[in-house]
Amino acid sequence: MNTIDAEQAIVDVVIIGAGAAGLSLLLALDEQQYTGTVKVLEQRSGPQNDRIWSFWHSNAVPSYIESIISHKWSTWSLMTEQGHYSMEHCFYQYCSVRSEQLSALAAERTSRQANFDIVFDCDIASVNVEDDGFIITTANETLLARQVIDTRPPALSSKHQGLLQCFYGEEIRLDAGVFEPSTVKLMDQLRSSALGIEFVYVLPFSANHALVEFTCFSIDIIDKQTLKKRFAQIIKTIVKQHDYEVVRIEHAVLPMYSIDQNRHNSQRDLIYGGIAGGAMRTATGYSFLSSQRWAKKCASALTQRTKLDATALAPINSLYQKMDAIMLTVLRTDMKIGVTIFERLFRRVKAERFARFMTEQATFFDILSVIWVMPKWVFLRAAFSSFFTLSALSNKKNQR
Numbered sequence: 052m053n054t055i056d057a058e059q060a061i062v063d064v065v066i067i068g069a070g071a072a073g074l075s076l077l078l079a080l081d082e083q084q085y086t087g088t089v090k091v092l093e094q095r096s097g098p099q100n101d102r103i104w105s106f107w108h109s110n111a112v113p114s115y116i117e118s119i120i121s122h123k124w125s126t127w128s129l130m131t132e133q134g135h136y137s138m139e140h141c142f143y144q145y146c147s148v149r150s151e152q153l154s155a156l157a158a159e160r161t162s163r164q165a166n167f168d169i170v171f172d173c174d175i176a177s178v179n180v181e182d183d184g185f186i187i188t189t190a191n192e193t194l195l196a197r198q199v200i201d202t203r204p205p206a207l208s209s210k211h212q213g214l215l216q217c218f219y220g221e222e223i224r225l226d227a228g229v230f231e232p233s234t235v236k237l238m239d240q241l242r243s244s245a246l247g248i249e250f251v252y253v254l255p256f257s258a259n260h261a262l263v264e265f266t267c268f269s270i271d272i273i274d275k276q277t278l279k280k281r282f283a284q285i286i287k288t289i290v291k292q293h294d295y296e297v298v299r300i301e302h303a304v305l306p307m308y309s310i311d312q313n314r315h316n317s318q319r320d321l322i323y324g325g326i327a328g329g330a331m332r333t334a335t336g337y338s339f340l341s342s343q344r345w346a347k348k349c350a351s352a353l354t355q356r357t358k359l360d361a362t363a364l365a366p367i368n369s370l371y372q373k374m375d376a377i378m379l380t381v382l383r384t385d386m387k388i389g390v391t392i393f394e395r396l397f398r399r400v401k402a403e404r405f406a407r408f409m410t411e412q413a414t415f416f417d418i419l420s421v422i423w424v425m426p427k428w429v430f431l432r433a434a435f436s437s438f439f440t441l442s443a444l445s446n447k448k449n450q451r
């Protein structure tokens with residue numbers, strides 16, 4: 052049985068989860084020279100090499116993340132049956148960070164900070180609020196904490212109002228050069244199908260080494276076997292007669308819908324981070340860069356010992372949330388239109404405007420140019436329907 056020792060030290064900050072958000076927060080705390088005690092509790096047995104996070108470079112990338120970027124590309128492209136479009140920019144490059152590198156950096160910083168600790172094999176059973184903090188129960192122990200930041204991704208909801216991003220991919224190596232190393236194929240072979248909006252994502256590390264993923268934006272979950280089958284057909288057309296070695300597999304179903312942020316405890320806020328904290332751009336499925344922004348704000352509040360406020364820490368501002376909600380309404384109503392929308396964005400929006408929009412740093416004119424290329428009538432209809440849904444929801448809340 053777990054017991055609490057009266058003499059047990061209270062940890063200042065417990066971060067649940069050593070993933071993108073949890074480790075980014077630890078690094079941001081280190082950067083801001085936080086002097087309190089920090090424990091990251093992770094259920095897995097150790098650091099994983101299970102994903103590559105990509106994002107567009109900007110001034111918002113912290114220097115410690117900059118130091119572990121493994122690859123940068125100046126060109127990214129989209130291809131449909133109608134045509135091939137590419138964008139190029141030498142500042143807003145497309146960058147990648149491997150999860151194992153983030154883990155290694157966090158481990159290295161932790162080894163230099165006596166007050167920081169990362170504990171693996173630690174499955175959280177419960178988090179309860181006490182008068183002056185939290186009681187965290189794991190399979191092996193009970194901990195006391197002044198503040199808990201929970202980054203465990205929530206279970207997928209079957210009643211969501213958005214989409215799901217389902218993908219299966221393999222990082223492969225061949226003995227022949229089949230990839231164009233200078234260009235990320237962001238959406239290749241983009242088309243609408245019975246599955247939803249499907250495309251192939253190719254992240255080339257060299258002419259004979261790349262991550263290739265079959266991705267689908269869909270309303271329902273697409274099972275791994277179906278994704279794998281489509282991937283097998285696609286990879287044959289890419290590698291042709293060459294043999295290849297699979298270095299790693301990536302498979303996931305990610306939420307492209309807003310996560311309910313009203314889960315906070317009435318006595319003392321339990322702060323959520325990462326996907327659980329609303330870091331995911333619902334219309335794109337990207338969250339890594341917004342988690343960096345969140346981590347910086349959160350670390351700053353913790354360092355200055357100000358009360359954490361979930362609204363002030365929101366990783367994505369309400370303008371993007373609303374625009375993404377409209378986009379998702381459009382796509383849910385007619386998935387086929389997705390191809391036209393992405394094609395127009397690539398054909399008619401400048402690379403730097405697109406990159407800033409994708410990383411929530413758009414100027415007024417960037418936003419205007421994105422709106423301008425959209426099919427007007429369907430977006431207006433979706434905007435009205437989103438507006439009335441939101442008003443109905445807020446009326447309902449006020450009546451309670």
Ligand SMILES: Cc1cc2nc3c(=O)[nH]c(=O)nc-3n(C[C@H](O)[C@H](O)[C@H](O)COP(=O)(O)OP(=O)(O)OC[C@H]3O[C@@H](n4cnc5c(N)ncnc54)[C@H](O)[C@@H]3O)c2cc1C
Binds near residue numbers: 092106325
């Ligand atoms: C394969 C893959 C590729 C992706 N690529 C990109 C990309 O290129 N760009 C991008 O912006 N986004 C990408 N994403 C989306 C998103 O950025 C990632 O999912 C990101 O890792 C989310 O960060 P997070 O901190 O919310 O969750 P995670 O990184 O998943 O971290 C949560 C951590 O909590 C731990 N945990 C869960 N339950 C418990 C428990 N009970 N006790 C203790 N610990 C627990 C988990 O083991 C995990 O380590 C990708 C996602 C996946 C799955």
